[in-house]
Amino acid sequence: MSKPPSLWSDWHWNKHLQERSFWTIEPSTTDSWAWRRLLKLRDLALQFCKVSLGNGKSASFWFDSWSPLGQLITHIGPQGPRALRLRQDAVVADALQDSTWILPHPRSQQEVDLHSYLTTISLPLSPDIDDIYEWIAGDSPLRVFRSSTTWEILRPRQEEVDWHDVVWFKGAIPKHSFTMWVANYDILPTRSRLATWGMAITTDCPFCSRSIETRDHLFLRCEYSLDVWREVFIRCHPPVSTFTDWSELLSWIRAVGPAKLKLMRKLATQTVIFHLWKQRNNLIHNQISFPPASVFYFVDKEMRNIISARKHRNQFQSLMAS
Structure with missing residues (x-):
């Protein structure tokens, strides 16, 4: 003009x-x-x-x-x-x-x-x-x-939520953050949610087939997922007790501790959530099954790649030796 x-x-x-x-x-x-x-x-x-x-x-x-x-x-x-x-x-x-x-x-x-x-x-x-x-x-x-x-x-505005820095932070992988964000709102299309929409499907967990597939069961309580988390806890200091719901996972991530430990927990949690959801979809849609050890291998490999790719950043330098 x-x-x-x-x-x-x-x-x-x-x-x-x-x-x-x-x-x-x-x-x-x-x-x-x-x-x-x-x-x-x-x-x-x-x-x-x-x-x-x-x-x-x-x-x-x-x-x-x-x-x-x-x-x-x-x-x-x-x-x-x-x-x-x-x-x-x-x-x-x-x-x-x-x-x-x-x-x-x-x-x-x-x-x-x-x-x-x-x-x-x-x-x-x-x-x-x-x-x-x-x-x-x-x-x-x-x-x-x-x-x-x-x-x-x-841009639309809402009140700041206390978990924002667990989902969105510098150095996070966008696809991991997005999956974590959707999971945090509990709107991932788990079988229990799909059933409430009127879909005629089984609600059994695809990993263990012993419980209803909800977000908290799939990511936190299923024995398959727990096997992956046990390997993560060895490297990120385990919680006092096993997670029973999502709020306990968020509390563990934000627990008092060194900055590098908090960053490690954020990265690890998002990577675990992403790969568990990816394996869940692989199992349902492609009938491809990997043992928990393989899933952790993918998690560990991606964590190393994330950290090494950001080694020039101050907050990631301390993780290189972790």
Whole structure:
């Protein structure tokens, strides 16, 4: 909109806009996927994209947010161009004549609001200053687009949970963290959950076939999983007693101790959960079974790879000798 000096901007101006408003242009079947996605994001962009008036010769009167009222076509309504006798493609300067606003007498509260704001604008507009398009995201002093500040405004927010650092932390493997995150919310599609959805399947644990497959049984109480955990405990200091539920696992990870031990427990827990779930799926869907010792071998190998790949980081250096 501000026509920055870039090949990307010039191409879109000549290919798609051709002096038309970005806010009103309709997507074409020949448009690229990226351009169509940009057009779909216009409603979100409106809350950030503002115009600082200069000479009023480029800011769209109806579709650019040059006043605190936002888009005037939305504030006044689709009948606005007829009511104010300004065509839809008018710029702000078209509403001025000899340093005077030439709008008709207001007939609605929305038009009164507009007239009230116009009285605060110093006239005449500066003829040598171009209209400036700014990206205003919250309290950020910057007036250009930055994905980080924009995401801070848009991202959904919830109260901080006490287990966040067990799931998301520097050095974690994304696929491990994701599996841990889903498991922590107890929404993995275990057989007991699938049965509650109406699926006609057995609810027996695929590892032991002696108990119902719930999250806590699958990962913490099944003898198959316990064999894997016993090997992990040799290297990560075992808990006082065997885990009986998920909260005890989280407490063990966060237990008081050296920082390197906490990091080791986080990494090990996520790796174990990931590989147990992977082996569970392998067994159900591919009929491929490995003994617990093999699963721990995969866990141990991946732990070594994780640590060695991050040995240049201070927090991982102390794990190299562990």
